[in-house]
Each structure stands twice: as C-alpha cells, then as structure tokens.
Amino acid sequence: MADNITLSLTEVRELSDSILLKHGFSPEHTQSITDIIYACQLDDCHSHGLFRLFMCTESIRSGQVDGAALPTVIDSAPAVVKANANQGYSLLAFNAALPSFIEKAKTNGIAAMAINNCYHFSALWPEVERISAQGLAAIAMVPSHAWVAPAGGTRGTLGTNPLAFSWPRMGKHPFTFDFATSQFARGEIELYKRAGKPLPEGVAIDAQGNPTTDPQAALDGAMLTFGGYKGSALSIMIELLAGPLIDDLTSLESMAYAQGKPGAPYHGEIIIALDPLLLSGNKVASNDARAERLFADIIDQGARLPSQRRYAARAKNLKNGSVEIPRQLYEDLLKLK
Amino acid sequence: MADNITLSLTEVRELSDSILLKHGFSPEHTQSITDIIYACQLDDCHSHGLFRLFMCTESIRSGQVDGAALPTVIDSAPAVVKANANQGYSLLAFNAALPSFIEKAKTNGIAAMAINNCYHFSALWPEVERISAQGLAAIAMVPSHAWVAPAGGTRGTLGTNPLAFSWPRMGKHPFTFDFATSQFARGEIELYKRAGKPLPEGVAIDAQGNPTTDPQAALDGAMLTFGGYKGSALSIMIELLAGPLIDDLTSLESMAYAQGKPGAPYHGEIIIALDPLLLSGNKVASNDARAERLFADIIDQGARLPSQRRYAARAKNLKNGSVEIPRQLYEDLLKLK
Numbered sequence: 001m002a003d004n005i006t007l008s009l010t011e012v013r014e015l016s017d018s019i020l021l022k023h024g025f026s027p028e029h030t031q032s033i034t035d036i037i038y039a040c041q042l043d044d045c046h047s048h049g050l051f052r053l054f055m056c057t058e059s060i061r062s063g064q065v066d067g068a069a070l071p072t073v074i075d076s077a078p079a080v081v082k083a084n085a086n087q088g089y090s091l092l093a094f095n096a097a098l099p100s101f102i103e104k105a106k107t108n109g110i111a112a113m114a115i116n117n118c119y120h121f122s123a124l125w126p127e128v129e130r131i132s133a134q135g136l137a138a139i140a141m142v143p144s145h146a147w148v149a150p151a152g153g154t155r156g157t158l159g160t161n162p163l164a165f166s167w168p169r170m171g172k173h174p175f176t177f178d179f180a181t182s183q184f185a186r187g188e189i190e191l192y193k194r195a196g197k198p199l200p201e202g203v204a205i206d207a208q209g210n211p212t213t214d215p216q217a218a219l220d221g222a223m224l225t226f227g228g229y230k231g232s233a234l235s236i237m238i239e240l241l242a243g244p245l246i247d248d249l250t251s252l253e254s255m256a257y258a259q260g261k262p263g264a265p266y267h268g269e270i271i272i273a274l275d276p277l278l279l280s281g282n283k284v285a286s287n288d289a290r291a292e293r294l295f296a297d298i299i300d301q302g303a304r305l306p307s308q309r310r311y312a313a314r315a316k317n318l319k320n321g322s323v324e325i326p327r328q329l330y331e332d333l334l335k336l337k
Numbered sequence: 338m339a340d341n342i343t344l345s346l347t348e349v350r351e352l353s354d355s356i357l358l359k360h361g362f363s364p365e366h367t368q369s370i371t372d373i374i375y376a377c378q379l380d381d382c383h384s385h386g387l388f389r390l391f392m393c394t395e396s397i398r399s400g401q402v403d404g405a406a407l408p409t410v411i412d413s414a415p416a417v418v419k420a421n422a423n424q425g426y427s428l429l430a431f432n433a434a435l436p437s438f439i440e441k442a443k444t445n446g447i448a449a450m451a452i453n454n455c456y457h458f459s460a461l462w463p464e465v466e467r468i469s470a471q472g473l474a475a476i477a478m479v480p481s482h483a484w485v486a487p488a489g490g491t492r493g494t495l496g497t498n499p500l501a502f503s504w505p506r507m508g509k510h511p512f513t514f515d516f517a518t519s520q521f522a523r524g525e526i527e528l529y530k531r532a533g534k535p536l537p538e539g540v541a542i543d544a545q546g547n548p549t550t551d552p553q554a555a556l557d558g559a560m561l562t563f564g565g566y567k568g569s570a571l572s573i574m575i576e577l578l579a580g581p582l583i584d585d586l587t588s589l590e591s592m593a594y595a596q597g598k599p600g601a602p603y604h605g606e607i608i609i610a611l612d613p614l615l616l617s618g619n620k621v622a623s624n625d626a627r628a629e630r631l632f633a634d635i636i637d638q639g640a641r642l643p644s645q646r647r648y649a650a651r652a653k654n655l656k657n658g659s660v661e662i663p664r665q666l667y668e669d670l671l672k673l674k
C-alpha cells in the first residue's frame with residue numbers, strides 16, 4: 001500500500017531500542033520491551049507492536065513507570081513465584097521469574113506466577129507462548145482500568161481484562177488465544193470516533209447507563225463485556241485472580257491510582273502453567289494426537305483456530321525479512337527518537 | 338402454585354436415596370449423589386436437583402455407569418492429585434481426592450485435581466463452593482458431548498463445557514458462577530421445543546450449518562457458544578484442559594464412546610485451587626476488603642452478583658425446612674422408586 005513503509009526486522013528492533021533508551025529506560029528494560037514489541041510487529045499485531053511505544057514512553061515521561069527498576073523475585077511457595085516489578089514494566093519481572101516458574105510447573109504439575117506492582121502495556125500472548133514453548137499449557141490474566149460495566153450495570157467497574165491461553169502442539173505453532181473480555185478494545189472505539197462511524201449495538205453505554213452507538217458517548221460512559229452476563233462473570237474472575245488473590249490492585253483501584261494521567265495502567269498479573277507430562281501420567285504423545293483430532297475437526301468444517309492469521313503474518317514477514325507499517329506511524333515514531 | 342408439591346428437606350434426601358439404592362448404586366455413591374442433588378434442590382436449581390435423577394439412573398440402567406465403583410486416588414505430583422473414578426460417577430472420586438487436594442493447594446499455593454474415567458451429570462458449583470469454603474479460590478471445567486459448533490463452524494465439535502468459579506468471601510456466601518459455554522443449555526432447547534416456541538437468534542444452527550430458530554432443527558444441528566469467537570476459544574480451552582491435558586476424552590470422543598446411548602456423558606474433569614494466603618503473602622484480610630469494594634461497586638449500580646438468587650432460595654428453603662417441586666416431576670420420580 002502506498003501509505004505504508006517497509007522496515008527490516010533489524011530496523012524494527014533498532015527503532016524501538018533507540019526510542020526506549022532515549023526516554024530513559026535501562027538497557028535491561030529496553031531489551032525486554034523491544035523483544036515483545038518486535039514479536040507483536042513480526043506477527044502484524046499492529047495494536048501491540050511499534051504503536052505501543054507511545055503508551056510505553058508516555059508512562060515514563062509523566063513520571064510514573066520507573067525505567068530502571070530491577071525486579072525482585074520471591075520464591076513464596078513450592079508452586080508459586082512472585083515477581084515484584086517495583087514500579088517498572090511487567091516484562092523484566094516476567095523474564096526474571098520465568099525460569100523458576102517453568103521449573104516449579106514441571107516439578108509440581110501446576111504453578112502460578114504473580115507479578116506485582118507493575119506497569120503493563122503488552123499483549124499477553126507472547127508470554128503464554130514462551131511457556132507453551134516449554135511444553136506447558138498456560139493461562140495469563142490482567143486487570144486494566146475500570147472502563148467496562150458489569151452486566152446489568154450502568155458505569156465502569158471492570159477492566160478490559162484480557163485472558164490469554166496457549167497449548168503446546170508437537171511440531172506446530174501452539175493453540176493460542178488472547179482476547180479482551182470487553183466486547184471491544186478501547187482503541188477500537190477511538191478508531192470509530194476518528195472515522196465518524198457509529199458503534200455496533202451492544203458495545204457500550206453512555207454516562208447515564210443507557211445503550212449508545214456514539215463513540216464519544218461510549219468513551220464518556222462505559223464499555224460492555226463480551227457475552228453478556230457470562231463474559232461479565234469471567235471479567236470479575238479476572239479482577240479477583242489478578243488483583244486481590246495476589247495482593248494487587250483491581251481496575252477500579254488502578255484507575256484511581258493513575259489520577260487521570262495517561263500511559264500504561266499500574267496493577268498486577270497472574271499466570272498459571274500446567275504440565276501435560278505430569279497431568280496426563282506421562283502420556284503426552286497420545287494426548288497431543290487427541291488434541292490434534294479436535295483441532296482437525298474444527299478446521300475441517302471451515303472454522304479457524306485463533307492466532308492462525310498471526311502465524312501466517314509471521315511466516316510472511318520472516319521470509320521477507322521485513323514488516324510493513326503505516327508511514328504516518330513511522331513518522332510519528334521518529335519524533336520520539 | 339397449584340401444580341407444585343412441598344417436600345421437606347428430609348424427604349428430598351430420602352426420595353433421592355431410595356431411588357439410587359433401588360437402581361443399584363452403592364451406599365457410598367448414593368450418599369455422594371444425594372448430597373449434590375440435595376444441594377441443588379435446596380438452592381432451587383431445578384435443572385440439577387431431583388430432576389437429574391432421571392439422567393443419573395438412565396446411565397446405570399443402560400449398563401454404562403458402575404454404581405459400585407470405588408475411586409482410586411493417585412498422588413501424581415506434589416501439586417496434583419488424580420482420582421480415577423473407574424467408570425463410576427465423578428462425585429465419589431471428587432470426595433475421595435478432596436482432602437489431599439486442599440492440603441496440596443495450601444502447601445504449594447496452587448494445585449490441580451484431575452478426575453478421570455468418570456460419568457458426569459452434576460452442577461460444578463457445589464464442588465467449587467466446597468473448595469472456597471476452605472478459603473481457596475477454585476475453578477472447575479468439564480467437557481460433555483459434541484453438540485456445540487465452534488465459531489465459524491457448521492457442526493457440533495465442542496461440549497456445552499461449563500466453567501465454574503468460586504471465590505471465598507469472609508463471613509459471606511462466596512462469589513460463585515457456573516455457566517455453560519454454549520449459549521443455551523441443551524435442556525433449554527428441549528423446553529422451547531415442548532413449548533412450541535422459536536429460539537432466539539444466535540443460539541443454534543441446523544444440520545446444514547445455517548442459523549435456525551427452530552428447536553428441532555437445532556437439536557438435529559448444533560448449538561452455538563456464548564460470546565461468538567471468544568466464547569468458542571474458551572470452550573476449546575476447556576476441551577484441552579479437561580481432556581488431553583489430563584489424559585481423558587474430548588466431547589467428540591465422549592459422544593462416540595456413548596454410541597447413542599442416553600444418560601450421563603463419560604469423560605474427565607479438572608479443578609484448580611489457588612490459595613489466597615500464600616499468593617497474597619499472608620494479606621488475606623486486606624485483600625478480602627479489596628474484593629468487597631469491587632463487589633460493592635457492582636451492586637451499588639444495580640447489577641447483580643452471580644448466585645445471589647440461589648443464596649436467597651437457600652435461605653428461604655432452609656427457613657421453611659422444605660422445597661417446592663412440580664407435582665408432575667414428583668409423580669414421575671415416584672415411578673423410579
């Protein structure tokens with residue numbers, strides 16, 4: 001497309017690195033952030049790729065995130081590792097706790113990682129895929145800011161509360177999904193607003209709690225969860241598991257903590273890993289085949305497994321050694337350098 | 338209501354016990370089944386109360402479930418307990434593994450229970466509530482039969498795959514939900530058929546994979562998941578975690594195994610317990626207060642927490658010392674005695 005620009009894969013990394021270092025992130029944080037931004041951009045996940053550098057740098061510019069914070073890893077129980085991000089981004093804390101987490105899951109059959117006191121801007125799928133790459137199934141959850149109304153409610157209480165899951169497949173890309181429990185992402189509503197388009201029904205309510213299709217009224221009001229009262233219940237579960245369970249903030253508390261400042265929200269994250277080897281009684285191969293029959297039956301009827309578009313984009317971009325991003329995005333990013 | 342009959346709480350137990358013993362269930366299985374049927378009936382969960390005795394007895398009459406099977410509990414990893422139901426109902430296996438499961442969760446911070454080779458007919462909320470009564474958060478998942486199409490699909494592949502969650506609240510009933518990941522329960526479609534009413538849009542497809550509101554066409558075709566592609570992804574996750582992860586059947590395999598016989602499906606179940614004490618770093622009280630502020634904000638805007646109707650019914654029925662059930666149901670149950 002004419003309004004796109006091609007960046008080599010090296011340029012993606014260099015652009016991200018230079019912006020992050022310029023803004024005061026330590027080399028360690030810079031690398032952990034660039035790794036995840038690169039992974040998303042490689043898969044054409046534009047919303048969580050280079051675009052996220054704006055949110056990422058905003059939080060340090062406004063004096064919120066600590067760009068040099070070193071995480072503290074705490075071995076708090078045989079099957080639990082806690083990583084205190086100490087007001088830094090979550091990613092370095094995740095990296096620091098990952099080896100212990102994997103070992104705990106493979107020793108105990110199941111384990112939990114809790115990240116505390118972190119700023120969070122990143123997609124969850126790269127994290128659960130790093131765990132499934134070790135042969136484990138993984139679930140990750142985070143709250144956000146209280147933009148989403150519970151079913152039957154009139155105002156924002158819940159976060160967009162994403163849920164990510166990854167299942168290891170022998171010799172194949174994992175089965176992975178990563179979705180917001182809000183019907184729409186907040187950024188999608190912004191896009192409708194910019195395009196002057198009405199929202200679909202069932203996505204948002206206005207400040208009075210009435211259904212609305214007006215994007216600005218939705219931004220002033222609240223978003224709705226996906227799937228009605230079931231999605232709402234799931235979102236509350238995520239608040240509890242990624243908040244009070246691990247001694248960290250709910251989306252309401254995270255929003256209050258930010259005091260209206262823009263940038264990434266501050267809260268916790270929980271990740272659960274399950275070991276197919278120990279849980280299946282050492283029958284991984286036959287159960288991998290069983291899962292493949294399930295996937296085959298889904299694909300055979302013309303349905304799509306989640307993340308397939310992402311894997312196709314990755315293959316294409318790796319082959320080309322480059323990605324395409326909007327020229328305007330590139331020019332805006334250069335201003336951050 | 339004129340077509341209802343009042344049964345004392347003792348009569349509920351006696352009716353269930355006598356029907357189960359008459360059909361050849363051992364005293365141990367009888368007690369574990371009656372306990373759960375009683376718990377559901379006490380909460381006016383009619384679909385999983387005494388009504389379930391039909392499905393329960395059907396499976397033994399058709400020579401499927403073993404009414405005297407003794408479960409085998411296997412300590413398969415430090416944080417995993419597996420319970421082989423040995424072709425019996427799941428409940429006795431759950432009971433047998435529960436003490437070890439609770440201890441493992443409280444020692445390790447998180448634990449998994451896998452029930453294998455079980456017939457399953459019961460609601461999941463009584464199980465997660467027995468765990469939250471011990472101060473733990475709990476998640477339970479089971480597959481069923483392949484009646485539900487994946488998003489974008491044309492035929493049944495997934496089960497109704499319920500997800501249940503319970504969170505312990507200090508001095509209060511827990512926060513609990515238990516919902517099918519299908520848009521409707523199968524029994525609901527039967528009810529629409531009997532009432533000669535069309536289904537709402539988005540609930541089912543016919544045998545050709547086209548949307549239908551005709552209940553019979555839906556029963557011949559497939560149901561849809563709640564929440565579109567997100568609900569579908571969640572349902573696939575449940576297939577994987579409660580099936581291949583624990584070396585047990587998917588809903589497709591369970592349906593094939595039944596060879597068209599009626600009664601309860603045969604498959605596995607997974608339950609995860611998380612310890613707020615270890616995961617919060619011993620800050621249970623302050624985090625209970627944090628969760629309560631979340632619940633208060635939900636209730637304050639007129640939204641309802643899940644299970645509140647159930648708790649109200651329980652209080653009313655306990656006060657009365659009795660429950661009301663349809664007279665026709667009672668008369669049909671007497672024929673099973």
